[in-house]
Amino acid sequence: MIHKLYGSTGINVSAIGFGAMRFADQSQTEECASLVKYAYDKGITYFDTAPGYGKSEELLGVAFKTMLKERARRPFYVSSKTMGGDPSSIRRDLETSLTRMGLEYLDFYHMWCLLSPEAYAERKRNGALKEFDRLKEEGLIRHICVSSHMSGGDIGALLADYPFEGVLLGYSAMNFAFRDAGVEAAAAARRGVVAMNPLGGGVIPREPKRFEFVRTRNDETVVEAALRFIINDPRITVALAGFSTTAQVDEALRAIDGFQPLSEDQVAKIRVGIREAFNELCTGCQYCDQCPQSIPVPYYLDAYNHMVLGNGPQDMINRLQWQWGIKLEDDYLDRCNQCGLCEKACTQKLPIRDRLAAIRAEVGKARLAVKK
Ligand code: SF4
Ligand code: SF4
Structure with a gap:
């Protein structure tokens, strides 16, 4: 396993994270918990969930019952989120998440789903950040982070406004142009960067021909190559993959096992490749983001x-x-x-x-x- 330092926290986490939003069948508690434990046994140490992912937190809680016994010897880190916009709902969400997962604290707690600078300003006005600070002082959370779908520049402004220790954002071989500015700003400020949907929300595995441009070697699949493209990026801490099966965990781990740093030339070719592969599709460059009618x-x-x-x-x-x-x-x-x-x-x-x-x-x- 490759480990990376999460921002300035001093914590080393696995370069592949377990995104607990794609369990195959959440009614199969034991199977879902076994999948989590399987990933942990294979060296994955970053587990991300959210209260809105169905029974995800409860399912992780079942797996954690066993994993907690080994935690001192084999550390793992848990991330969850709240959409709460005021102190009482944030606290209530956190307490619910901790109860569901059987944990005393969360390692990474995210202000979740910030969609615009205005939404951030509103939560701030309502005391959200002060509540996050209090929860940290009380030891219920270790690191305050943010999850955002805003464009790159807005994420930079967000990180300049409050010392979030990490940022969770969608980043893949399919959409990196949207997010480069935010990733750059986070890395320059030494914050952790977790890339969710590194496989484009399942589009990359479904469209291997179109994403052929990410492959730099004959012995790798498109999925392995797409993950390696993210892992290779020194600005990104964790590639957060949503797993449904042990085979998917194994494929992600093969990306790690066979990882060889990409040369600057190879990265540049991938960046150009997206233009050709997405010939009739949007590449996310945002040059059109100047509509006089404010249409995004x-x-x-x-x-x-x-x-x-x-x-x-x-x-x-x-x-x-x-x-x-x-x-x-x-x-x-x-x-x-x-x-x-x-x-x-x-x-x-x-x-x-x-x-x-x-x-x-x-x-x-x-x-x-x-x-x-
Ligand atoms: S300019 Fe074209 S390719 Fe770039 S974001 Fe707009 S629609 Fe997409
Ligand atoms: S008003 Fe319509 S055509 Fe004009 S820039 Fe905006 S989206 Fe494009």
């Missing part, structure tokens, strides 16, 4: 990618809601006046207006389905 065009085009590459319109709707915080009822797309500025700026020369219209149609159908 890159977010919509990223979600469109997920419709094309993933499982259709529902994947796109999920992406808009859970990754970018754009709700079904939001009216951004109604504001487009067809000025075409976004298309002029697009590095991929994409038919952005047509795509926005297609998204708008799907959002309309989803709204109707909700009303029925």
